[in-house]
Amino acid sequence: NRYLLGPIVLPLAYSYLMSNELSRVSLPVLQELAAVSQETASLFVRIGHFRVAVQRVEGIHPLRYVLPIGRRLPLHLGVGKVLAAALPPAELEAMVAGLGVVRYVRGESVTPSQLKEEFNKVRAQGYAVSRNEREMGVSSVAAPVLDASREVVAAISVAGSTERFDTKIDALILEVCRAAASASERLGRL
Numbered sequence: 001n002r003y004l005l006g007p008i009v010l011p012l013a014y015s016y017l018m019s020n021e022l023s024r025v026s027l028p029v030l031q032e033l034a035a036v037s038q039e040t041a042s043l044f045v046r047i048g049h050f051r052v053a054v055q056r057v058e059g060i061h062p063l064r065y066v067l068p069i070g071r072r073l074p075l076h077l078g079v080g081k082v083l084a085a086a087l088p089p090a091e092l093e094a095m096v097a098g099l100g101v102v103r104y105v106r107g108e109s110v111t112p113s114q115l116k117e118e119f120n121k122v123r124a125q126g127y128a129v130s131r132n133e134r135e136m137g138v139s140s141v142a143a144p145v146l147d148a149s150r151e152v153v154a155a156i157s158v159a160g161s162t163e164r165f166d167t168k169i170d171a172l173i174l175e176v177c178r179a180a181a182s183a184s185e186r187l188g189r190l
Helices: 007-019 021-037 080-085 089-099 112-125 162-188
Strands: 040-047 050-057 072-074 128-131 138-146 152-161
Touching (some): 089 112
Antiparallel strands (some): 040 050
């Protein structure tokens, strides 16, 4: 009494990625971001209270763990914070209330009120920085991609070793914000 998806869905997924305007206009932006940052650049979209990677370009320093395209990840951690910060207030409140106390992989616990403060900070500054939240030794920087009506439709990020990020965090923030603005501009022209 179980159904499983088989390899027959792979052409559908490929067709989606190739025909989706967001993925199409973001690919050259991700390629440039990966080249400039030398880190893995990704594009995430929100599905409910999760985020899903829909596009990725590896830098010269590939990630030490595999993050498959299409895998559902928490919206309240890492790159997802950019997408969560854009939620309507009532939906954000409901999501945070359902989480309770969040524990990062580095061992730190975050209360719902601290998490809401973090989302407010991300919304105000226009980007999110994550260090050892979901995977130990991995950091990321993410910024929102906006559509023509100025709604957040995706997040662009770079991810890599926390050690490397600590030495170049300011430059990465600048490059990720530029990339997100470029993808937003390209998407807005459609």
